[in-house]
Amino acid sequence: MTASPSGRRSVALFVIVCVAVWLVPTGIAVAMWSASGLVEHAAVTADGPDLIQVGERVDAEARDAVVDVHLGDAHLVTSGSAGTVTQVLTAAGSVLTNGVPVLAIDDSVIRAYAQDFPLYRPLTRGDRGPDVEALEVFLRDSGFLDVTTIDDVFGAQVDRAVRAFQKDNGHAVDGVFDPGYVAYVGSSFTVAAIDVVPGDRVALDDRIMSGMAPAIKVEIKDPDLNPLPPFSGAPLTLQLADTSVSVEGTSLDGAAATDVATALSGAGVNATALEEGAVMRYANARVSLSEPGAWGTVPSSAVYISDTGARCAVDAEGTVIPLVDSRESTGQPGIMLVHADLVGVRLLSDVAQAPPGSLDACE
Structure with a gap:
């Protein structure tokens, strides 16, 4: 007898249901077995250490x-001559060196004497001493004495230079260099204030100007x-x-x-x-x-500091590397600068991952 179409569908449906009832528990069991295997694998397999590559940086340490x-103390300049100021030949802010005109008294020019050794006496031909040597330096710097060697003897050449100086600056030409021809300003002098104006009368040792405090x-x-x-x-x-x-x-x-x-x-x-x-x-x-240096860069976590203050890093093979020149990066917390030779080397990003006992070698 031939089965009807509706009967065949009923049989097929029954078979599908039976297979499904068998497959679902089996799939769940297989999945649970696989998951437990993965958990067990994870429990016994450690992740490899994290590595970083040393970067590069040019640092001016600004x-x-x-x-x-x-x-x-500010330097005060006094007059070495008495008379009437007829000209002021300098100004505030001027730097005075040997021979620079300062002012004129009775139309005779007084020039700056920018040396530490003073001219304490009138000097004339035949004189000797350190003040003669200082005079020669002054005359040379002022353009009146053309010599390559300075000595301490007032000879014929110095005499000619003194007479040329006197004539050029309105003094009596007699070959005697008077200390009153100059204003003592010392070896480093910048004018802060002028204390006289044309028409003022000045006596010996009156203040004529002051310098900026050195x-x-x-x-x-x-x-x-x-x-x-x-x-x-x-x-x-x-x-x-x-x-x-x-x-x-x-x-x-x-x-x-x-x-x-x-x-x-x-x-x-x-x-x-x-x-x-x-x-x-x-x-x-x-x-x-002025000349920024090249450095390698690593995070601070990659640097180990021993009890003695030594700094070390550990490379991918577990080798301890001394960081002799390392220092903290200026203005960049958490970054250490290491020697530029380490640029490109792969290091442990965290020295806590170093092999046990290996950091004992950091000295």
Whole structure:
């Protein structure tokens, strides 16, 4: 007997249901077995260490700074001659060197004497001594004595130079150099103020002008007035507004202090006077390496610091690498700068992943 179409559909449906009932539990069991296998595999298999490649950076180590210029006593210039001022031949802000005209008294020109050794007596032919040597330097610098060798003897050549000086400056030509021909300004002098005008009568030792107080020390500090951290190289560049000056270190004296003070005073930036004007403070300065150095860069987590302060990193093979020249990056927290030779080397990004005991070699 032939089955009807509806009967065949019923049989097929029954078979599908039976297969489904068998497959679902079996699939769940297989899936659970697979998942448990993965969990077990994860429990016994550790991830490999994370590695980073040392980067590269050129660093000028720029830091904000405050500059304190310590000033000495202002130099006061007095007259070595008596008479009436007929001309003033210099002005505030002028730098006076040997032979620069300062003023005229009774139409005789008085020139700047920019040396430390004084002319304390009239000098004439036949005289000898260190003051004669100083006179020769003055006459040479003033353009009246053409010599290559300076000695301490007032000879014929010096006599001719003195007479030429006297004639050119309106003095009596007698070959005797009088100390009153000059105004003693010292070896470094910038005019701060002129105290006389034409028509004034001056007596011997009357004040005729004053100089700017000389810089005796310059200190470069951080904005909180603490010493700056050491730089990795020299020289340094100090910048204030549009003015830049080269400095050797952050504490300067002598000629170096004078050069920096002169540059800063011409920067067009107002300074704050402290200690009754004995210190001039310039804010908003910046100091950096004149020749920025190349460095490698790594995160701080890649650097191990031992109990003795030694710094090390660990490469991909577990080798400990001493970081002799390393330091923290200026203005970039969390970054360490290492020697440029390490650029491109792969290191552990976290030294905590180093093999046990390996960091004992960091000394």
